Amino acid sequence: MRFKNTIITGTGSYIPTEVVTNPDFAGTQFYDTDSKAFDISHEEISEKFQAITGIAERRYVTSDLNASDIAALAAEKAIAEAGIDPEELDQIIVAHDFGDIPKGTIQTDTLPSLSARVKNLLKINNPKCVAYDLIFGCPGWIQGVIHADSFIKNGIAKKCLVIATETLSRVVDIHDRDSMIYSDGSGAAVLELAEEDAPRGILSFSTESYTKEEAYYLFLGKSYITDADPKIRYIKMHGRKIYEFALKYVPGVVKESIEKANLDIHDIKKIFIHQANEKMDQEIVKRLFRLYGIREMPKDIMPMSIHKLGNNSVATVPTLYDLVRKERFGDHDLEPGDNIVFASVGAGMNINSIAYRY
Ligand SMILES: CC(C)(COP(=O)(O)OP(=O)(O)OC[C@H]1O[C@@H](n2cnc3c(N)ncnc32)[C@H](O)[C@@H]1OP(=O)(O)O)[C@@H](O)C(=O)NCCC(=O)NCCS
Structure with missing residues (x-):
């Protein structure tokens, strides 16, 4: 076949x-x-x-x-x-x-x-x-x-x-x-x-959009300085709400993509997740493992670029993936046949996840 x-x-x-x-x-x-x-x-x-x-x-x-x-x-x-x-x-x-x-x-x-x-x-x-x-x-x-x-x-x-x-x-x-x-x-x-002759590359994906009260969690708003001009607007967010939203919904979307690929969490070598907050990402992945009844997540499953690169939005996941696959990111590495996940959450509010075989 x-x-x-x-x-x-x-x-x-x-x-x-x-x-x-x-x-x-x-x-x-x-x-x-x-x-x-x-x-x-x-x-x-x-x-x-x-x-x-x-x-x-x-x-x-x-x-x-x-x-x-x-x-x-x-x-x-x-x-x-x-x-x-x-x-x-x-x-x-x-x-x-x-x-x-x-x-x-x-x-x-x-x-x-x-x-x-x-x-x-x-x-x-x-x-x-x-x-x-x-x-x-x-x-x-x-x-x-x-x-x-x-x-x-x-x-x-x-x-x-x-x-x-x-x-x-x-x-x-x-x-x-x-x-x-x-x-x-x-x-x-x-x-x-x-x-x-065998499946490789993109195995499956899942996406969700939440647009009721979540639609304006990230928005454009005036500066916080006194008497700011309302016509000039900047990126603003309800950070706490985004944090809670991400913890609640991202693990399920990631799990769905893994299941659609007929894989188990044990089959996943790395999770390349959007980097907006280190603690938030750790908690999301912990909760993903808990959905499989596992209390401890493996130590090196999640490469983190946030310490040095901050949150550069859309660019975070492809940049991190590029660095890891070119062996320019600490001890993280990828071998042919490794199953990995790309996952992200952000304005919209949108969530998505891809299961990928390297
Ligand atoms: C914005 C964010 C850093 C705030 O952290 P938080 O823990 O939710 O913050 P809280 O509002 O509950 O406040 C907790 C404490 O941190 C402080 N704090 C909040 N934001 C802060 C900031 N940006 N810098 C410094 N301190 C901050 C608060 O003053 C509060 O201090 P206190 O305990 O002395 O009262 C966090 O919510 C976050 O990262 N959210 C997700 C962001 C995200 O994913 N954005 C998507 C972009 S794609």
Whole structure:
């Protein structure tokens, strides 16, 4: 029997060069939602922040770069590793939430789409290479991979490039202490059809969207500074609600994708999960194991990039995967045949998970 597999044949990432540490925020006054300045020291805020999230550093792009530029840089690496001619690509899918935001502005620019800009930067001429953007919150890259898999399995495409890119440093309210969570980055993957004797690559996926009271857990809002201009809006979130939402629903979606692949939790070697808060991720994975009646999760199952890279939204999962598979991420490694999971949660609120055989 022959299987139509969708496999990742190349990955790439762009990790911005500007390192911003928690003490670097010390010069900025933080305010609460009522525009009241916090009366504790920056050191205390910073310590608590690091204790809750695990984030010590994050990366920002330099002022000459936009989201589409770093997307093209990550894409070039993925294409080079896949060893394909970019003209052969059938689809370029770019996941993001804010478009390009030139430094010094707060206006998001999605005309033309980032995918059109990336295709232009990659100098691809083929009009049959369809380029479109995907807005799905932080789970956008995983959803793009699900699109690519669906196109490939249905005979619509043979080669797809799925990119994630975000410059959250350009949409943060510097007077909101939650701004310390966010960072910039880009990750990309080339996915190709492979007709083989055994299943490999994308085995299954699950996605859910919760849009009742959850729809506005992440939103645009004015700065917390006194008398802020309501016409200028920044990324804001109800962090506690997101935290509780993620713990409640993400484990079930991940379990569903593992079951659809006819696998058991013991078969999973690594879980590449979106990085927004270290404690939250640990609790999600603990709860996943508890759904299987297991009280202790294996020590090295979840590579964590959050300490050094913060939360760069869509870019987190593909960047982490790129680093691990290229053996640039501590002791984490992958061998052919390993079963892994990609999972994410974010604005929408959306959750998704893919079971993948390496
Ligand atoms: C935002 C977040 C860090 C806040 O943490 P939390 O534990 O829920 O915070 P709480 O509001 O319950 O407050 C707990 C304590 O931390 C403090 N705190 C909250 N946010 C803080 C921040 N950003 N920096 C420093 N301290 C913070 C509070 O003042 C409170 O202190 P206290 O115990 O002295 O009163 C956390 O909710 C979170 O990471 N949520 C998920 C974010 C996420 O996934 N976003 C999705 C983007 S894709």
